Amino acid sequence: MKKPVQLTENVFLIDDFDLSMPERTGTYVLTEDKVTLIETSASPSIPHILEGLRALGISPSEISYIIVTHIHLDHAGGAGVMLQHCPNAKVIVHPKGARHLADPSRLIMGAKAVYGEKFSELFDPIIAIPEDRLIIKGDGETLKLSEKLTLKFLDTPGHANHHFSIYHPLTDGIFSGDTAGIFYPQLDREGIEFYLPTTSPNQFDPEKMLQSISTFKALEIERIYFGHYGMSENPIEAFRQVESWLEVFIEEAKHVSQEEKNPQKQVEQITQRLYDKIKAHLTKRGLADKHPIYELLYLDVNVSAMGLAHYLTKNAGGTK
Template sequence: MGKKAPIDLDNRIHLIDGFDLGLPGRTGTYVLQEEQLTLVETGPSPSVPHVLEGLKDLNLDPADVKYIILTHIHLDHAGGAGLLLNECPQAQVIVHRRGSRHLADPSRLITGARAVYGESFNDLFDPILPIPEDRLLIKEDGDTLKIGADCTLRFFDTPGHAKHHLGIYDPVSNGIFTGDTIGIRYHQTEDHGLTFYLPSTSPNQFDPEAMQQSMDRIKDMKVDRIYFGHFGESKEPEKVFMQVSEWIPVFVEAAEESSKNGNGMEGTQLRLLEKVSGYLKEQGIPDDHPVYEVLKLDFEVCAMGLMDYLSKNK
């Protein structure tokens, strides 16, 4: 696994690749170089050495980090927060109210992730360290945080992917950090001139209507940039909103058809792969492209979330 320099998005925002799952361009940590040095997302614990290396590349000292903002507490975004905090003695961790108790006591997070990831859990996520309550800072819808003379971040409640999800608006770039609320940016096909966007429907709080409402809300903000948890920045928000909105009902239908035919989770995963492969074929992406391996991984988790959603809404 190669080392990768932080990606310069606009001189004040850099993106450090955390090599989540050992893959480049999977999950990242955003660095906002303002008077109060701020990070958005930590990735899982195995990503923390990459984050620290990236800070070093930027000539930044982890001891100067003031805020670590988590869009939500799923372990691929936030699992490393406790470990990273050991290196950031001044930092406070910002989280949605619904997520804070699970960071203070991660036992339920760990149990839930073990159920999803089984034997791979240790390699992917270990260790998950509790965060002292006095270092947690809760932000609610409409709250703000001043991190520089000209930069006051604003927080939004953005459910759909998870009920404990924050969107973070950055006025300087007129951009928003969306975590997983409005899906995933698949940049792996850029070698064929294509970047595409799909919803992320992982368990266990996926809600298609809430997801669409959160997306409509962000759309009304007329942002210029979207900063994704997976992975990187998009300067084409209209395309993002259009594609993700089109795919949400397709994902739900795939699960409904599969459920009706008694094919469950596996059937859902195959249907998703079929539908998205068809789209990619039309776009001229060859069958042996590495993006399919990434999609297989993602659809396994998406299928779990979709089946979970159907079982709750029967």
């Protein structure tokens, strides 16, 4: 088992081994008076979270809150299962996500359409959360965890409409979910600081994403706690790279959509074009050709390509 990592005072990170991959998706543990988890990943990750809590000396009965930044299954799919282990916890969710946690039938249907036969292996079971154990937090609302710490929730669409981020004033950090993109600590250890946007279907909106990043910039935060994966203490560089790559993502997707009208082939071609550009960039930075990160990068880019294709189809030409 991989031990939880302490990031800042009273903030720990558990590796959820989402999709059986290390450093893919993480759960943050806030060890305040009211112990709080941020993100659960999908249900197969729950044993890893329980092991991580044991290593921290925390009983699931001590958990007061489970916060999910948004309801995509790699962030919230395991919330129902986790709640069964946490008799005193409530789940905190965006106003637009609550009904889907109370009745996950549409989430399940959507995931089965995308993942087919792999659905059970990746996500089962997805358990409904009783409405009396859900708490909704809108933009600007707060949550007091101790005398010294009150979290603040910020509506941050772009990746999804049902997405909020959580400002942690004591560490001057933001739990950004997927709005501020993906951080790759595997590359950071190689001396390559690298971030990408995540543009997965079906509510990706580049203009809203840029507006949300502007919200983060205005806070002048010192660190970002990413859903994927871990903490960066260089927010300015993270925002710069995500904005720059977002432009590339849109440009490449537009090029494909003008030439190719078959949706499946669009996704394949966007994936390949983006992957080739990213690989060329990392090769120039000195990354070995066979580095294992490429498997994860291809997976991330493929999901982003689906969202880009969907966005351009929906908007008949995309952004200006």
